[in-house]
Amino acid sequence: MTPTFAVVGHPNKGKSSIVATLAEDEGVRIGATPGTTRLADRYAFDLGGRELYVLVDTPGFQRAKAVLDWLQSHETNSSERPDLVRDFVEAHVDDDQFRDETTLLKPILDGAGIIYVVDGAKPFGAEFEIEMEVLRWTGRPRMALINTIGTGDYLDEWRQALDQYFSIVRVFDAMHADFSTRLNVLRAFGELDEAWRGPLDDAIAAMEQERQSRLERSSVHIAGCLADCLRYTEQRSLADGEAPDSKQKQLREKLQNRIRRREQQARQAVQAIYRHDALTRSEAELKVLEMDLFTREGWELFGLSKTQLLITGAVSGAVAGLGIDALVGGASLMLGAGIGALVGGVGTWFGSDELARTKVLGNTLGGRVLRVGPVSAVNFPWVLLGRAWAHHQIVRERNHALREAISDAFSTNQNLMDQLPEALRSELAKVLRELAGEDAGDATRQKCVKLVTDLLAATPA
Numbered sequence: 001m002t003p004t005f006a007v008v009g010h011p012n013k014g015k016s017s018i019v020a021t022l023a024e025d026e027g028v029r030i031g032a033t034p035g036t037t038r039l040a041d042r043y044a045f046d047l048g049g050r051e052l053y054v055l056v057d058t059p060g061f062q063r064a065k066a067v068l069d070w071l072q073s074h075e076t077n078s079s080e081r082p083d084l085v086r087d088f089v090e091a092h093v094d095d096d097q098f099r100d101e102t103t104l105l106k107p108i109l110d111g112a113g114i115i116y117v118v119d120g121a122k123p124f125g126a127e128f129e130i131e132m133e134v135l136r137w138t139g140r141p142r143m144a145l146i147n148t149i150g151t152g153d154y155l156d157e158w159r160q161a162l163d164q165y166f167s168i169v170r171v172f173d174a175m176h177a178d179f180s181t182r183l184n185v186l187r188a189f190g191e192l193d194e195a196w197r198g199p200l201d202d203a204i205a206a207m208e209q210e211r212q213s214r215l216e217r218s219s220v221h222i223a224g225c226l227a228d229c230l231r232y233t234e235q236r237s238l239a240d241g242e243a244p245d246s247k248q249k250q251l252r253e254k255l256q257n258r259i260r261r262r263e264q265q266a267r268q269a270v271q272a273i274y275r276h277d278a279l280t281r282s283e284a285e286l287k288v289l290e291m292d293l294f295t296r297e298g299w300e301l302f303g304l305s306k307t308q309l310l311i312t313g314a315v316s317g318a319v320a321g322l323g324i325d326a327l328v329g330g331a332s333l334m335l336g337a338g339i340g341a342l343v344g345g346v347g348t349w350f351g352s353d354e355l356a357r358t359k360v361l362g363n364t365l366g367g368r369v370l371r372v373g374p375v376s377a378v379n380f381p382w383v384l385l386g387r388a389w390a391h392h393q394i395v396r397e398r399n400h401a402l403r404e405a406i407s408d409a410f411s412t413n414q415n416l417m418d419q420l421p422e423a424l425r426s427e428l429a430k431v432l433r434e435l436a437g438e439d440a441g442d443a444t445r446q447k448c449v450k451l452v453t454d455l456l457a458a459t460p461a
Contacts (some may be wrong), residue, residue: 003196004054006107009117012058014147021399026278038101047210052203064130067101082139082315109241110293113192116140121150124157132165141192143168160177178397218270219453222388227268229259230436233373235400244360244370251372302386303379305415312429381432392456
């Protein structure tokens with residue numbers, strides 16, 4: 001039987017946020033207004049079509065005192081308490097004044113474990129003790145989660161009260177819980193009932209395996225985006241006597257827009273892998289991950305520093321030696337600048353008018369063709385990778401209760417890719433040169449996927 005848990009408590013204490021986080025479901029309704037949840041909605045966490053556990057999002061207690069009064073007035077001995085709770089639900093199932101209570105108690109009576117949620121930022125009150133007493137009458141396994149919604153700190157007060165009614169008490173910030181924190185809560189669920197321990201251990205193992213799979217699938221999309229963006233070109237025929245300069249800017253903008261769209265496709269694919277299809281971004285977010293790809297500020301934030309570009313090129317073999325007058329040209333990523341220019345200038349590191357090659361080619365059918373691209377700026381692939389790394393890192397750790405913008409946790413760093421281990425950076429430099437070459441094949445792409453996987457698994461310093 002699939003372990004099932006009813007998430008219950010006072011209105012507006014974060015019950016739905018906990019369900020959204022642990023079920024990885026953006027469809028859970030979350031609102032600041034009490035009473036957002038009016039039904040007992042079932043949310044199954046599944047992988048590969050297999051239900052691993054179920055969470056039931058319930059309405060909050062509204063008339064707990066009246067429920068307890070009814071139960072106590074009908075009690076003959078304590079062994080009958082679970083049956084009395086069932087009698088109460090059956091007697092009041094069509095009674096509007098107890099609609100929320102009967103709705104939240106029914107899944108518990110049907111065999112669900114109890115997850116009681118309180119807000120540790122608010123003080124304990126007598127009304128909560130009444131709710132806990134009603135839950136104790138059900139006789140079902142139960143634990144408490146102290147959510148932290150506001151800025152107050154009443155954790156010790158809550159622990160003292162909850163320890164009297166629940167065998168397990170945990171602090172759990174539903175809005176900011178990372179993957180390891182979520183797994184720890186599931187392990188605690190398994191302690192409630194011996195029958196649930198095995199299935200939940202299996203669920204945790206499956207989740208850890210899925211996490212690695214998600215990382216590898218994300219790498220495929222990011223590497224594919226990188227390979228495409230390094231090869232994109234735009235071209236158009238030139239009329240007789242038409243000057244190339246008149247169309248160069250238009251083609252450059254077309255190329256940049258194509259690259260922007262491709263990057264956004266990769267981001268959406270990564271978000272879908274982590275079940276964040278509906279993720280939105282705020283104004284603060286636009287300044288970081290939504291910063292335009294072709295801006296100096298974005299290159300300073302996400303790419304390599306000019307000095308590190310030189311060092312990486314030398315170590316990876318892109319530069320033959322520090323005594324040469326110019327870097328390698330042709331298909332190499334180290335294009336068109338001397339070492340002094342690379343370190344001291346900005347030409348190939350960033351220059352909006354110098355990002356892509358421009359050529360006028362002869363047309364086999366006569367006439368001329370203007371071609372812009374591929375992007376030749378030395379830092380371009382590193383910026384793409386840095387942006388993808390930042391996006392993936394935040395999406396991977398983001399839970400499904402946090403509905404506002406992606407965090408701007410990377411905004412205070414400069415030259416994000418400088419934080420990579422030297423060996424990984426050197427290997428990436430080699431594969432990036434191969435990827436930009438005309439003869440890059442599946443083997444090169446597979447090497448790129450492997451290195452991107454290593455990158456995504458790394459944590460920025």
